[in-house]
Amino acid sequence: MLIFWVLFNLFALGLLVLDLTVVHRRGRVVGLRESLAWTAFYVLVTAAFAAFVYFWQGQHVALEFVTGYLLELSLSVDNLFIFLLIFNFFAVPEALQHRALFWGIVGALIMRGVFIAAGVSLIARFHWVLFVFGALLIYSGIRLCFSSEQRVNPAKNPVVRMVRRLIPVTQDYRGGKFLIRNAADGGKLYATPLLVVLLVIETTDVIFSIDSIPAILAITLNAFIVYTSNVLAIIGLRSLYFAVSGLMKVFRFLHYGLALVLVLVGLKMIASGRVEIPIAATLGVVAAVLLSSIGLSVAFPAKDAAVTKP
Numbered sequence: 001m002l003i004f005w006v007l008f009n010l011f012a013l014g015l016l017v018l019d020l021t022v023v024h025r026r027g028r029v030v031g032l033r034e035s036l037a038w039t040a041f042y043v044l045v046t047a048a049f050a051a052f053v054y055f056w057q058g059q060h061v062a063l064e065f066v067t068g069y070l071l072e073l074s075l076s077v078d079n080l081f082i083f084l085l086i087f088n089f090f091a092v093p094e095a096l097q098h099r100a101l102f103w104g105i106v107g108a109l110i111m112r113g114v115f116i117a118a119g120v121s122l123i124a125r126f127h128w129v130l131f132v133f134g135a136l137l138i139y140s141g142i143r144l145c146f147s148s149e150q151r152v153n154p155a156k157n158p159v160v161r162m163v164r165r166l167i168p169v170t171q172d173y174r175g176g177k178f179l180i181r182n183a184a185d186g187g188k189l190y191a192t193p194l195l196v197v198l199l200v201i202e203t204t205d206v207i208f209s210i211d212s213i214p215a216i217l218a219i220t221l222n223a224f225i226v227y228t229s230n231v232l233a234i235i236g237l238r239s240l241y242f243a244v245s246g247l248m249k250v251f252r253f254l255h256y257g258l259a260l261v262l263v264l265v266g267l268k269m270i271a272s273g274r275v276e277i278p279i280a281a282t283l284g285v286v287a288a289v290l291l292s293s294i295g296l297s298v299a300f301p302a303k304d305a306a307v308t309k310p
Helices: 002-023 032-057 059-089 094-125 129-146 158-166 193-217 223-250 254-271 279-299
Strands: 179-182 188-191
Touching (some): 002 094, 002 223, 032 223, 059 193, 059 254, 059 279, 094 129, 094 193, 094 223, 129 254, 158 193, 188 193, 193 254
């Protein structure tokens, strides 16, 4: 089993290296057509991996993977609002947004791996943790349903405040650099606003993990399936951002659908061991709720349907 962990991580690393060193070696604006093409590429990669899981572990495990991937991807789509808010707050040039997302996702993959290992270990040792995670998901769903505004204020981020106390920050961006030395100031080390943006993205992802990791653990406790579905969803998130960032407000009912999904998954987690819910039924319900919320958003657009960045 260890060989599959190694091979998958090498494969994921290869995708990230290819993206940074070849496809987006130079910082530039990512167009809609290119974004859609890369989003389709990552979906096809995921489909191919799901087929591999099917022939390796069977239909049940493959369905667990697909359900976990769909959950993580759908929650990540809602999180794209946060990225848009962060980039607008810090006035990040479009040509630098890809670099910030890339390194933000690398950090997110490391943290998710730690959180998944800890979550699986806790549930394996203490079954009552399932009820805690289930209650957390239900609370998160209710909170999401009734929160009309996103919950992140970059100006109040404690990590940003700490960085500003420890190291001076330049007034403007210096290309794709996170740190620079100022020769005019005796070679003193300065952080650039891009480093501050990266830290906000990383700390925000920790908040996101509180919802997404328990949601996938409600589907399966197979650490490999949980991890791979998370990784592939997050890797595709970067290209997905550029594909839909201009259409965010079109999906105005999406967060209601996500809220319902979180509540339903939380109930499933609490009921585990008493009521056996087929994974195919879980996948069908999750897909139906998300598609319905997207369909309603398209059928009943907001009055200010002109999609512009806030």
